Amino acid sequence: MESADVDSKAMVLLMGLRRCGKSSICKVVFHNMQPLDTLYLESTSNPSMEHFSTLIDLAVMELPGQLNYFEPSYDSERLFRSVGALVYVIDSQDEYMNAITNLAMIIEYAHKVNPSINIEVLIHKVDGLSEDFKVDAQRDIMQRTGEELLELGLDGVQVSFYLTSIFDHSIYEAFSRIVQKLIPELTYLENMLDNLIQHSKIDKVFLFDINSKIYVSTDSNPVDIQTYEVCAEFVDLTIDLYDLYKNTLDSKGTNDQEQGNVRELKNVSELGNGVLIYLRQMIRGLALVALIRPNGADVESCLTIADYNVDIFKKGLEGVWANSRLKPQEQPNQQIE
Amino acid sequence: MSATQNNNRKKLLLMGRSGSGKSSMRSIIFSNYSAFDTRRLGATIDVEHSHLRFLGNMTLNLWDCGGQDVFMENYFTKQKDHIFQMVQVLIHVFDVESTEVMKDIEIFMRSLKLLKKYSPQAKIFVLLHKMDLVQLDKREELFKIMMDKLQETSAEYGFPDLVGFPTSIWDESLYRAWSQIVCSLIPNMSIHQSNLVKFKNIVDAYEIILFEKTTFLVICSTETPGEGTQIEPATVSTTPTPSGTNTNVTANRGKPSRDPKRFEKISNIMKNYKQSCTKLKSGFKTLVLNDSIYVSDLTDNMVCFIVLRDSEQPQQLVLDNISKVRGAFQ
Numbered sequence: 331m332e333s334a335d336v337d338s339k340a341m342v343l344l345m346g347l348r349r350c351g352k353s354s355i356c357k358v359v360f361h362n363m364q365p366l367d368t369l370y371l372e373s374t375s376n377p378s379m380e381h382f383s384t385l386i387d388l389a390v391m392e393l394p395g396q397l398n399y400f401e402p403s404y405d406s407e408r409l410f411r412s413v414g415a416l417v418y419v420i421d422s423q424d425e426y427m428n429a430i431t432n433l434a435m436i437i438e439y440a441h442k443v444n445p446s447i448n449i450e451v452l453i454h455k456v457d458g459l460s461e462d463f464k465v466d467a468q469r470d471i472m473q474r475t476g477e478e479l480l481e482l483g484l485d486g487v488q489v490s491f492y493l494t495s496i497f498d499h500s501i502y503e504a505f506s507r508i509v510q511k512l513i514p515e516l517t518y519l520e521n522m523l524d525n526l527i528q529h530s531k532i533d534k535v536f537l538f539d540i541n542s543k544i545y546v547s548t549d550s551n552p553v554d555i556q557t558y559e560v561c562a563e564f565v566d567l568t569i570d571l572y573d574l575y576k577n578t579l580d581s582k583g584t585n586d587q588e589q590g591n592v593r594e595l596k597n598v599s600e601l602g603n604g605v606l607i608y609l610r611q612m613i614r615g616l617a618l619v620a621l622i623r624p625n626g627a628d629v630e631s632c633l634t635i636a637d638y639n640v641d642i643f644k645k646g647l648e649g650v651w652a653n654s655r656l657k658p659q660e661q662p663n664q665q666i667e
Numbered sequence: 668m669s670a671t672q673n674n675n676r677k678k679l680l681l682m683g684r685s686g687s688g689k690s691s692m693r694s695i696i697f698s699n700y701s702a703f704d705t706r707r708l709g710a711t712i713d714v715e716h717s718h719l720r721f722l723g724n725m726t727l728n729l730w731d732c733g734g735q736d737v738f739m740e741n742y743f744t745k746q747k748d749h750i751f752q753m754v755q756v757l758i759h760v761f762d763v764e765s766t767e768v769m770k771d772i773e774i775f776m777r778s779l780k781l782l783k784k785y786s787p788q789a790k791i792f793v794l795l796h797k798m799d800l801v802q803l804d805k806r807e808e809l810f811k812i813m814m815d816k817l818q819e820t821s822a823e824y825g826f827p828d829l830v831g832f833p834t835s836i837w838d839e840s841l842y843r844a845w846s847q848i849v850c851s852l853i854p855n856m857s858i859h860q861s862n863l864v865k866f867k868n869i870v871d872a873y874e875i876i877l878f879e880k881t882t883f884l885v886i887c888s889t890e891t892p893g894e895g896t897q898i899e900p901a902t903v904s905t906t907p908t909p910s911g912t913n914t915n916v917t918a919n920r921g922k923p924s925r926d927p928k929r930f931e932k933i934s935n936i937m938k939n940y941k942q943s944c945t946k947l948k949s950g951f952k953t954l955v956l957n958d959s960i961y962v963s964d965l966t967d968n969m970v971c972f973i974v975l976r977d978s979e980q981p982q983q984l985v986l987d988n989i990s991k992v993r994g995a996f997q
Contacts, residue, residue: 497703556946563943570936571956574929575873575974596957599940602950621947630983 340512341412344392345436346419347429351454351496352392355419356380358496359505359542360390365496410440414512415448422467422493423455430471434478441487449489450508451475457495464493499559506545515650519547522650526643527551527620530636531627533605535620536561537612540569546616561619564607568597568617598633606632610640612647676726677852678753682778683760684771685710685734688796691836692760693717693731696845696882699942702836713738714750721849722879722886723968743777751778751785758792758848763809764800772820779824791826792848793817799835806833839931846885846930853886860887862995870980870988876930876972877965877996883934883941886969890925933972937962955982963989966996 344352353371357363360380380390391413410416418436420429433451440447453471456464472491479485492504510516523535527549534557536545543562572595594611601607606622606629618640624632681689691705697719711733719727732742732750742750759775775793782789795813798806814831821829832844850856859877867875867889876888926932937951944951954962959978963986965971971989 560943560946563940567936567940568956570932571960574926574932575960597954599954600952601944601947602952603948605947605949 340389340414342390342415342417342508342512343409343413344390344417344419346454347421347432350419350421350424350429352419353378354496355452355454355494355501356390356392359501359544362541406439407443410443410447413440413444413447415450415508416440417450417452417508419452419454420471421455422453422464422471423458426471427474430474430478433475434482434484437479437487437489438482438484441484448508448511449487450504451489451491452494452501452504453491454494456493456500457497468493499555499562502543502545502562503553503555503558505542509544510547513546515653516547518650519647520550522643522646523547523549526639530620530639531622531624531632532608532636533557533621533623534561535618538562538565538617538619540565540611540615540617557621560607561621564597564599564609564619565617568595568609600629604629608633608636610644612644613651616647618643675724676728677755678728679730679756679758679848680750680754680778681729681731681758681760682774683734683794683796684739684762684765684774685736687734687760687762687765688836689734689760690715690731692794692796692834692841692845693729695836695841696884697729699938701942705836710735713741719881721882721968722853723966725852727849727852739774743781747781748785751781754782754786754789755852756790756792756848757782758794760794760796761813763795763797763813772816775817776820776824779821779826783825787825789826790851791821791829792844793829793831794834794844795831796834798833798840799837839928839935842884842931842934843928845882846934849879849882849884850886856887859996862992863887863889866992866995869992870973870985871976873974873976874925875974876933878934878937878970878972880964880968880970883938883970885930885934888930937970937972953986958982961985961989965989966993969996 344356346352354365356378357371358365378392380392416436418429418433420426420433437449440449451471453468456467459467468491475489476485479487479489490507492500492507494501494504513519519537523537526532527535534551534554535549536558537547538545538561543565545558545562595609595617596611597607597609599607604624604626606624608618608620608622610618612618620636620640622632622636681693683689688705690708690711691700691702694700694705694708695702697717711731713733715731715733717729717731719729721727730750732738757778759778761771761775765771779791782791793814795810798810801809810831810833814829817831818829821827830847832840832847834840834844853859863875863877866872872889874889877886878884879886940954941951952964954960957978958980959975961971961973961975963971963973973985973989975985
């Protein structure tokens with residue numbers, strides 16, 4: 331948090347009481363750690379940072395849970411100012427009254443310092459709860475948080491809630507939503523994707539960050555978590571298979587090199603019911619994954635049209651990125667002042 | 668050939684002491700469980716039978732024998748002729764974490780003894796299971812010690828060529844073991860193998876691998892004939908356990924290196940993918956990656972995995988070629 335380059339990045343701050351699962355979230359989302367291995371993580375003692383670049387550069391900072399940030403020794407004011415989103419993790423399997431009080435305190439402080447901060451609450455570890463209990467816990471936590479904030483005179487503050495678990499895709503889904511709020515170009519992207527699906531028989535399209543499987547953007551149709559899971563797994567599959575034969579594919583690819591460096595990844599899979607899953611690598615570690623339903627039309631021509639349209643989309647994306655490089659400097663500043 | 672026709676039903680005994688992970692294996696390989704799901708499995712009561720159609724005309728009768736001492740005693744006394752008759756394959760599972768190793772071996776000996784009497788033709792496989800619980804650098808040593816001991820015991824009972832595998836449900840070693848076990852039952856393996864090599868030359872592929880469709884176990888591949896199709900105890904038992912030294916191996920070869928564990932990894936990857944396809948209420952049909960890796964159904968029960976040398980080949984041509992060779996593999 332000391333270095334200057336942090337200020338140029340949109341920052342996500344991950345907070346919560348001790349043992350609520352913050353480090354596990356970071357490891358699973360950004361380091362591809364197996365969820366079960368996170369059982370053996372040590373307690374975090376120092377703030378740690380993850381950097382990742384999608385369309386904008388992002389930093390995720392994780393704070394140790396057992397520290398009190400309102401001790402004057404911490405430069406908490408400066409910290410909260412530079413942050414775009416505050417993610418608070420509540421352990422749903424534990425007694426959460428303390429966590430809610432703690433959350434309200436943090437919100438009060440953060441809101442005073444930086445009114446434009448996005449406040450996100452992850453109701454975490456819901457994998458151990460039954461379906462009914464999940465809904466109950468969410469309602470209970472939302473209501474109590476509301477009451478706490480009302481007491482503090484902060485009833486206008488927007489707080490978003492997510493039910494998450496590292497054992498399924500809900501944590502990726504939640505992080506995707508959070509990151510999307512920080513990308514100023516999101517509306518353009520969404521429009522571009524909407525245009526894309528209208529003209530290529532595409533059912534649903536995601537723009538993924540390849541490393542973290544967070545989606546930066548999707549079209550405006552509602553997101554079905556199952557579709558998301560399939561698409562995310564498809565990204566995994568593509569990379570895994572490609573890695574297995576990377577040497578052979580690249581060594582013979584010497585004559586492909588004229589287009590620049592490495593060939594972009596492309597993967598098309600057809601399912602039994604005719605649905606096509608289509609992946610194309612875009613710029614900056616992004617991949618476009620689309621679900622195409624030819625509905626009886628010729629598969630071959632469907633793909634050709636998709637290819638053509640995706641090429642155009644990619645050009646557009648390059649354009650958006652070229653402009654967005656100038657913006658991040660202004661964007662965080664706007665949030666600060 | 669007529670003999671094999673009658674022998675289409677294969678009886679596999681899956682034995683081992685209680686808690687060694689027998690039912691978990693069966694669920695992962697044949698019932699699409701994920702490794703995580705297997706914690707929900709309870710103890711197996713007595714013998715659980717499953718009938719699995721494999722490659723169309725072959726039926727695997729898998730006898731998953733509950734391993735608690737009460738049941739075990741029963742198998743060796745009252746039910747012995749029922750259990751040990753007409754056995755094609757015995758798969759004995761050892762838990763590497765077990766505290767009573769001598770007792771484990773004793774039970775293995777007892778089943779060998781009965782097997783010798785009732786079905787002397789049976790093939791014996793041992794799996795040293797739960798290898799993930801052993802430290803990486805200790806795995807190889809432990810496996811060797813255990814195999815030496817077991818080899819000795821089984822030779823005593825007239826089964827000299829014992830094959831063993833280190834396995835774990837948390838990595839691809841389980842697929843390796845089961846592929847080889849199941850492949851040992853396929854009668855016309857050499858025909859498949861030669862067809863596959865011809866096919867490889869026709870499409871000018873770098874490599875072709877043939878998988879069984881439902882389980883995604885490797886049937887055969889175009890790698891230097893022999894390897895990966897038939898079991899070679901020497902190479903298999905010295906193969907280092909999970910992910911240990913495979914970087915060294917690939918580095919040594921110099922030529923475009925192939926990951927020696929790629930079959931299992933592909934099995935694993937494709938199986939996961941098949942699973943995720945069910946979320947879209949559909950099955951997997953084809954996949955084309957970078958115009959050079961093709962995965963496609965070959966017959967009703969086989970899937971072929973083709974890696975081309977040349978990614979410039981028109982896609983339609985490759986797919987046509989695949990449909991043309993279908994007949995040869997029926």
